[in-house]
Structures are given as C-alpha cells and as structure tokens.
Amino acid sequence: MHPDGHPFMKAITRYFRETTWLILGAWLFVGNALQADRSVTLSTLPGKLRFDLAEFSVLPGEKVALTFINNDEMVHNWVLIRGDASTTMMVAQKAWAMGDAAADRQFVPEIPEVILHFTKVLESGEKELLEFVAPLEEGSYPYVCTLPGHAFSMKGVMKVLAAPAPDQWIVRAQDDAASEDPLTLHPHHAPIVKRAFVEEGPPRSVLMGFPGGVNACFDAETCVTSFGWFGPFLDIGPDWGRNANQRGGGPVKVLGERFSSSWGAFPLRLGAKTLTPQVVFKGYELRGVDAPVMEYTVNGAWIRQVIEPSNKGVGLKHTFTLDSGVVTPVYIYLDRAQCDVEASAGKWDGNWLAIEPEDNHSFSIQTYHQP
Secondary structure, eight states, X not given: OOGGGSHHHHHHHHHHHXXXXXXXXXXXXXHHHXXXXXXXXXXXXXXXXXXXXXXXXXOTTOEEEEEEEOOSSSXXXXXXXXXXXXXXXXXXXXXXXXXXXXXXXXXXXXXXXXXXXXXXXXXXXXXXXXXXXXXXXXXXXXXXXXXXXXXXXXXXXXEEOSSOOGGGSEEEOOXXXXXXXXXXXXXXXXXXXXXXXXXXXXXXXEEEEOTTSEEEEEETTTTEEEEEEESOOEEOTGGGTOSTTOOSOOOBEXXXXXXXXXXXXXXXXXXXXXXXXXXXXXXXXXTTSSSOEEXXXXXXEEEEEEEEEOSSSEEEEEEEEEOTTOOSOEEEEOOTTSSEEEESSOEEETTEEEEOGGGOSEEEEEXXXXX
C-alpha cells in the first residue's frame, strides 16, 4: 500500500492541507483589511517646529495609511482633531496642563469627542504608521503636535472632500526663504535668557524661554514679572536686522499667547504692607541652575527669585529666597481674580499673603491658568 493510502497518513495530509489554506486565507484577509486607499507621508522639518505638509486631502470614508516621520532633534507627536483653531489650542493647552502624567499618555488628553486619531510621542529619527478610516463628513480636520508650545506652529489640516482639486491632495509647507515666518529662537533642552527690547514690553526686559513652551518677561527696572506667554519663544529677526532698511537692534516679538502674571506693581513688602519698597536689580544667574535666578535688593535685603513654569497649569512658579537677616513678616500682594494662585507658606487676607518670619527664608508662589 502506498504510504499516502494509510488512513493515518490521509488524516495528516488533510490536516496540513486545511491548515495551509486557513493560514493563507487569514493572511489574505489581513492583507485586504489593512490595504489602504490613500497613503500619506508626513514629516517634521528639522529645527523648524513645523510639519512638512500644511494640508492634505482624503475622500470621505476611505482607508488612510499615514506614516509620520520625526526628522527633528526634539520629540513630537501627531494628533488629528475634530474642530477648529480654538479647539486645537484647547487640546494643546490641556495636554500641557496634564503635568507629570502627560508623558505616560503621549501628551494626548482624554477628550474623545474631539480627538480622532494620534501617534505616540516619537524620538528623533523614529516613525510610526497610523491607519484609520477618514470621516464620512466632508470638512477640515486640524492636526497638531501637542508637545508643550509646539501647537502654535506645528499644525495643519486634513481635508475630507468628495472631489478634491489636483492641487489639494498634498499642500507642502511654504519654504522659509519665500515666507514671512519669524526667525524663531527655540529653547530645546535648557532655559534661554535674552536681554532685548520687546514689542509691548518694558524697556529693561529680561526674556526667559523654557523647553516646555512657557515663557516669561521680567522687568529689571521694577523687578516684576510683567507677563508670561505660552508657545514659541521669540522672533529675533528684527534684532538681527532681518527687516528691510534695518541694521539690527529692533524690538523682538513675543510669539504665542500672552497670559497675565497677576503681579502688577512690585508685590513684596518687608515688615508692613504700607512700607514702600526700594528695589534695586542686581543681575541674574543661569549657569549651573535649571531655571533663571533674578537677584535684587528690597530696602537693602538681598532676594533671589527663581522663575520657572508652573506644574499646576499654564503659568509660572516663583521661588523666593530671602536674606537670613530678614526677621520681619513678609507681605505679598497678588490680584487673585486674574488667575489661580497657590503659595507654599503664609495665610491669605483678600489679595494679601502674610508670611511669618519663621517661614519667610524660602517660599514659592504659583500663578497659573487652567485651560
């Protein structure tokens, strides 16, 4: 008898034949399920905080395979949103306000009603394939990088159109040489401090940019944080003489969205609320520290003030270290109607914070806004 004629061998042959067809059928099914109607490759522009595509178009309901490539040295993600420009900024600010949990959640807040699809946060040189079905409803669907501060420039639009024009399928970002884009100064891995004239700012500005996308303007004349802003740091083009018929020295421009610092006039009083503070700026220190330190005297007492982003929301944290010779209460005035305020020491009486001598050597105050 031929070996294949044995019942056992027949069963084995039938088993392998059926298993082979099952595997082949499953492979064909998966291949068909993942086959995209539209393939799009989208990248970051190195050092520009921009995507290389300003917009792209897809048909309603078609399967899209989007490859996101991070060519930049910074980390980035890609988030597709249902909404408009205000929705995009709301999502970005909520991502920043997530604090320490942001990294674990890929800087994507839980807003399922507006967030359609997203990639993980990609390191430099990484890429990710994202497959999804385009919405059935025609319209414009913004996309953005939600890393802190990136949303002001890293944004674009996916258009869902039944019949896109030939020039609507892929629209590349405008080349810098032909655009009016700012000459942006970016703090990548450490804070930046720049002394410069700034539009709509104090004459003696000390401008601080932080990698997280929150920035601050300190007035060296009054020793007050004049304002903060969320987004890119500075357009330094005017200071470099970029504009026509200008030889440099023009005021730099704040980029992004300003927010109130709530400080107003110089807020500290030593000894009594009614005592007029005599403030003298002594300089700042950055070398060897993680955040800028402003140094000044108040009625002769030396004060060091560290300024850094708040970890409570979009805002700033100020840590004050006073001369050990200050043995009187410290009073601080803040307009608490302008934002949320949190102090590490003292008691509030309206807008006045009173800190007793035993607690006034070092304390912090955070002023922040919840998106």
